Amino acid sequence: MALKLYVDRMSQPSRAILIFCKKNGIEFEEVKIELAKGQHRTPEFAEVNPMKQVPAIVHGDFTLFESHAILIYLASAFSEVADHWYPADVRQRAKIHSVLDWHHSNLRRGSAGYNFNTIIALAFGLPLNPNAAAEGEKLLSASLATIESFWLEDGPFLLGNSQPSIADLALVCEIMQIEVADENDRERILGPHKRILKWIEDVKNATAPHFDDIHGIMSPVKERLKELKARVNKL
Amino acid sequence: MTLKVYADRMSQPSRTVILFCKLNGIDFEEVRIDLAKRQHLTPEFKEINPMKQVPVIVDGRFKLFESHAILIYLAGVFPGVADHWYPADVFKRAKIHSVLDWYHSNLRPGSATYVRNSTLAPLLGLPLNPKAAAEGEKLLLASLVQLESVWLKGKGRFLLGSSQPSIADLSLACGVMHLEILDDEDRDRILGPHKRVLKWIEDTRNATRPHFDEVHSVVFKLKEKLKKQRSKENGFGEPESIRKAPLHSKM
Numbered sequence: 001m002a003l004k005l006y007v008d009r010m011s012q013p014s015r016a017i018l019i020f021c022k023k024n025g026i027e028f029e030e031v032k033i034e035l036a037k038g039q040h041r042t043p044e045f046a047e048v049n050p051m052k053q054v055p056a057i058v059h060g061d062f063t064l065f066e067s068h069a070i071l072i073y074l075a076s077a078f079s080e081v082a083d084h085w086y087p088a089d090v091r092q093r094a095k096i097h098s099v100l101d102w103h104h105s106n107l108r109r110g111s112a113g114y115n116f117n118t119i120i121a122l123a124f125g126l127p128l129n130p131n132a133a134a135e136g137e138k139l140l141s142a143s144l145a146t147i148e149s150f151w152l153e154d155g156p157f158l159l160g161n162s163q164p165s166i167a168d169l170a171l172v173c174e175i176m177q178i179e180v181a182d183e184n185d186r187e188r189i190l191g192p193h194k195r196i197l198k199w200i201e202d203v204k205n206a207t208a209p210h211f212d213d214i215h216g217i218m219s220p221v222k223e224r225l226k227e228l229k230a231r232v233n234k235l
Numbered sequence: 236m237t238l239k240v241y242a243d244r245m246s247q248p249s250r251t252v253i254l255f256c257k258l259n260g261i262d263f264e265e266v267r268i269d270l271a272k273r274q275h276l277t278p279e280f281k282e283i284n285p286m287k288q289v290p291v292i293v294d295g296r297f298k299l300f301e302s303h304a305i306l307i308y309l310a311g312v313f314p315g316v317a318d319h320w321y322p323a324d325v326f327k328r329a330k331i332h333s334v335l336d337w338y339h340s341n342l343r344p345g346s347a348t349y350v351r352n353s354t355l356a357p358l359l360g361l362p363l364n365p366k367a368a369a370e371g372e373k374l375l376l377a378s379l380v381q382l383e384s385v386w387l388k389g390k391g392r393f394l395l396g397s398s399q400p401s402i403a404d405l406s407l408a409c410g411v412m413h414l415e416i417l418d419d420e421d422r423d424r425i426l427g428p429h430k431r432v433l434k435w436i437e438d439t440r441n442a443t444r445p446h447f448d449e450v451h452s453v454v455f456k457l458k459e460k461l462k463k464q465r466s467k468e469n470g471f472g473e474p475e476s477i478r479k480a481p482l483h484s485k486m
Contacts (some may be wrong), residue, residue, distance in 0.1 A: 050385045051337065062326055069332035076325045090311040091297055097304035102286070104339050150285055 001060040003028040006048055008035045009217040010123075012111075013067030014055040016173040020071060020166065022210040024081045036123045068100045071166040084163035095159045099151055099167045106146070107174055110139030115177050118185065122228040123221075141189060147171070148195045155195070156202045164206045172203045179218040180225055238263040239293040241283055243270045244453040245358075247347070248302035249290040251409040255306055255402065257446040259316045271359050303335045306402040319399035330395045334386055334403045338410065342382060345375030346413050354417055354461060375425065382407070383431045392438040400442050408439040408447075415454045418462065 005021065005028050007014035021028050033039045033054050040052045049056040049065040056065040059077070064070055075086035087093055113136025117129040153160030157168050175196065178186050190196065204211045240256065240263050242249035256263045268274045268289050275287045284291040284300050291300040294312070299305055310321035322328055348371025352364040386407075389396025393404045411432060414422050426433060440447045 051381065062329075064329050064333060066333040066336040068336055069329050072332055073325065073329040076328075090308060094299050094304050094308040094311075097307055098299060098301040101301040101303055101339060104336065105344075146286075 004031050004058040005029070006031045006033050006045070006054055006056040006058070008033050008040075008054050009214060010035065010120075010221060011054050012108075012174045012177050013170065015176070015214050016067060016166075016169045017055050017057075017070055017074070018214050019173070019207050019210045020074060020085070020169055022214070023207045024074075024078065024085070026074060026078050026080070068104075068166075068170065071170065075166060082163075084161065085166050087165070092159070092161075096165050096167045099158055100170060102151075103167070103171055103174070106139065107143040107171055110136050110141075110143050111174050111177055112136070114140050114189075115181060119181055119225050119229060122225055122232065128232075137189065144175075144190070144193050144196055147199075148193055152195060152199060155199065157199070164203055168199075168203050169207070172200050175200060176215055176218065179215070180222045236295050239266055240264070241266045241268050241280070241289055241291040241293070243268050243275075243289050244450070245270060245457065246289050247343075247409050247413045248406075250412075250450050250453070251406050252290045252292070252302055252305050252309075254409065254443065254446055254450045255309060255320075255405055257450070258443055259309075259313060259320070261309060261313050261315070303339070303402075303406065306406065310402065319397070320402050320405075322401070327395075327397075327401075331401050331403045334394055335406060337381075337386075338403075338407055341374065342378035342407065342410050345371055345373075345378045346410050347371070349375045350413055350416050353421070355457070357464065358457065358461065372425075379425070379429050379432060383429055387431050387435055392435065393442075394435075400439055404435075404439050405443070408436055409451075411436055412451055412454060415451070416457050416461070418458070418465075 003021075003026065005014075005017060007018060007030060009015060009018070009032075018030065020026075033045060035054065039045065040054060045056075046052060048058060048063055051065060053065060055067055055070060056063065057070055057073075059073075064073055072086055075081045086096065114133055115136070117133035117136060119128070121128055147158075151158050156162065157164045158171065159165070159167070161168075175190070178189060238256075238261065240249075240252055242253055242265060244250055244253070244267075253265065255261075268280060270289070274280060275289060281287060283293065283298060286300060288300060290302055290305060291298060292305050292308075294308075299308055307321055310316045321331065349368055350371075351359070351361075352368035352371060354363075356363050386394045391397045393400045394407065395401075395403070397404075411426070414426060417425070
């Protein structure tokens with residue numbers, strides 16, 4: 001049964017799913033939906049996801065969107081996926097659900113708000129919004145602090161786990177989005193959080209070489225956004 | 236040891252968890268954490284949930300917060316819970332996860348933001364915020380359209396074309412019922428055009444009576460309380476400053 005992943009590597013949840021599949025040896029076809037080119041708004045893609053968002057998957061005749069639902073489905077449907085990604089134990093699983101839900105309203109909201117309004121909006125021909133960016137940064141910083149003081153417990157992975165789960169992938173891919181921002185901003189926001197930086201390294205190592213592979217897009221995108229910003233500043 | 240549910244019935248996700256327990260005959264002790272009295276900010280509650288939010292459950296030594304995680308956990312550990320609430324089938328389950336996640340980012344923040352900033356805030360000791368309310372309303376209206384056109388598509392009475400309710404129906408129906416806090420005119424303006432949503436609420440209510448009405452009685456009490464507060468300020472009792480002002484002739 002063929003698996004198709006409809007993704008844009010610029011989308012944090014898209015990256016989490018790509019890395020997950022590659023790490024677990026799940027065969028798939030990557031269908032690129034380029035958001036900056038408006039490809040998510042085509043009637044063809046609406047057949048796959050009426051919410052017009054990536055990531056989305058088609059597995060045989062089963063379609064699914066929302067990245068956490070996708071990660072859980074893939075972990076359950078493919079027997080080659082090791083238990084630590086989405087443990088069968090109902091209490092461990094419950095904790096993973098709670099951090100994924102927390103992520104939606106906190107890290108995701110803060111990070112997306114900051115990055116979009118600081119730089120990414122330019123890729124869509126939209127203006128930057130410093131107020132929204134400041135609000136995003138506040139929530140992002142608070143979320144990073146909460147991950148360090150609460151979710152990582154004794155580490156190395158979330159919930160004090162000794163091996164990564166789908167939650168580690170989802171959250172770390174989100175934090176990586178800041179790689180497209182200015183170095184000084186990234187240093188200001190991430191620099192103080194040594195435990196976060198170590199945790200990112202641990203997730204990277206646990207999913208090598210796919211993590212760096214999939215995140216290879218960040219560098220060229222950063223350069224392009226830098227150029228766009230310089231052009232806007234000249235006006 | 237009995238399950239403890241830390242909740243404030245003024246919070247929609249709290250209502251959903253309580254409703255699920257009652258429906259499934261799950262024995263529990265409801266511990267009220269009064270948000271208006273800031274009880275969620277006490278050091279004692281911080282021990283229960285460092286995120287300072289309700290609902291939270293404590294099952295023996297196991298603590299859990301985030302209402303969707305709680306619903307899934309309870310469906311998993313209590314043997315009396317019928318399969319349709321959280322089916323074992325991996326495809327049905329995935330679809331339930333996707334609607335719950337969509338809800339989290341769309342209908343829930345839209346509804347909560349709009350209701351709080353247009354109406355409920357005074358009962359939480361906070362000011363109203365028309366600008367935030369307008370933003371919330373935008374998201375709320377868009378979410379109701381998506382609820383009808385995507386999630387309620389299909390022949391079944393419930394979400395995802397199902398003939399039986401799941402935890403997704405419970406969570407989302409409670410989310411829509413939160414709008415009953417608004418005054419009738421406002422609620423009708425927002426919900427009135429969505430006949431399919433209204434039908435689904437009725438179907439969910441019928442499938443879960445009498446507990447649905449019992450759990451939502453607090454919503455109607457809040458509505459009445461707010462109505463009385465508003466008529467004190469606007470209707471027959473004008474604020475002091477206006478009553479004392481001299482009357483000017485309009486000739």
